[in-house]
Amino acid sequence: MNNTHNVAEAVQRVTKEIRTLESQYQRKPESVALLAVSKTKPIEAIRAAYSAGQRHFGENYVDEAVEKIQTLSRDHPDEHYHWHFIGGIQSRKTQAIAESFSWVHSVDRVKIINRLASQRPSELPPLNICVQVNIDNEASKSGAAESELEELAAACATHEQLQLRGLMAIPAPRSSFEEQRKPFAKLATLFELLRQTHSHMDTLSIGMSSDLPAAIAEGATIVRVGTAIFGQRA
Numbered sequence: 001m002n003n004t005h006n007v008a009e010a011v012q013r014v015t016k017e018i019r020t021l022e023s024q025y026q027r028k029p030e031s032v033a034l035l036a037v038s039k040t041k042p043i044e045a046i047r048a049a050y051s052a053g054q055r056h057f058g059e060n061y062v063d064e065a066v067e068k069i070q071t072l073s074r075d076h077p078d079e080h081y082h083w084h085f086i087g088g089i090q091s092r093k094t095q096a097i098a099e100s101f102s103w104v105h106s107v108d109r110v111k112i113i114n115r116l117a118s119q120r121p122s123e124l125p126p127l128n129i130c131v132q133v134n135i136d137n138e139a140s141k142s143g144a145a146e147s148e149l150e151e152l153a154a155a156c157a158t159h160e161q162l163q164l165r166g167l168m169a170i171p172a173p174r175s176s177f178e179e180q181r182k183p184f185a186k187l188a189t190l191f192e193l194l195r196q197t198h199s200h201m202d203t204l205s206i207g208m209s210s211d212l213p214a215a216i217a218e219g220a221t222i223v224r225v226g227t228a229i230f231g232q233r234a
């Protein structure tokens with residue numbers, strides 16, 4: 001279990017690793033952003049990451065996240081966090097997501113797009129959206145099918161309250177670097193196809209603690225890292 005001192009060090013280590021991988025795979029310097037995935041982790045760990053310069057945080061569970069977001073803004077109003085929702089979305093939770101987050105990476109159906117748009121408070125900037133793709137066509141996994149992407153992107157485009165940023169995926173686990181690259185390469189191809197009609201899209205949200213190099217090699221612009229920063233989850 002990482003203590004808060006180690007969390008700050010881990011943020012610096014993972015950030016450095018990302019810079020090294022960018023140069024190794026001919027990516028532009030600082031073209032890959034680090035999202036620190038803080039699900040199940042306490043506020044002290046989040047603040048330790050913040051103290052090391054981390055500003056973007058990912059959460060999976062709405063109630064847990066909203067409590068942390070509200071506590072932080074009440075107790076530390078001078079600290080400015082950007083919150084990304086990356087978990088499964090139930091219809092009854094869309095309002096809380098629309099009110100508390102600046103990004104949602106896990107959008108996979110039109111109904112959720114329409115609810116997030118109508119519930120996004122008008123005084124806030126547009127909610128940044130990534131469509132989650134079920135890239136390995138796993139029966140049990142969330143995420144849209146390839147064939148649904150154009151429809152979902154078009155649905156986002158009808159709402160001023162939403163800004164379609166790109167695609168997200170969580171491939172099935174693979175053990176080698178070369179095998180890990182394959183689903184990411186497939187997603188990158190879908191991304192380029194979709195960009196022919198949605199040219200402002202700029203985000204590929206891929207790569208976690210176990211497959212960071214493969215994701216950066218294939219064009220990740222946001223990597224979502226939990227364990228390598230905060231330690232194992234209970």
Ligand SMILES: *Cc1c(COP(=O)(O)O)cnc(C)c1O
Pocket residue numbers: 037039060086087170208209210224225226227228
């Ligand atoms: C938990 C989670 C992560 C982080 O996973 P680690 O293996 O701990 O780095 C990234 N993305 C999503 C969608 C997650 O649920």
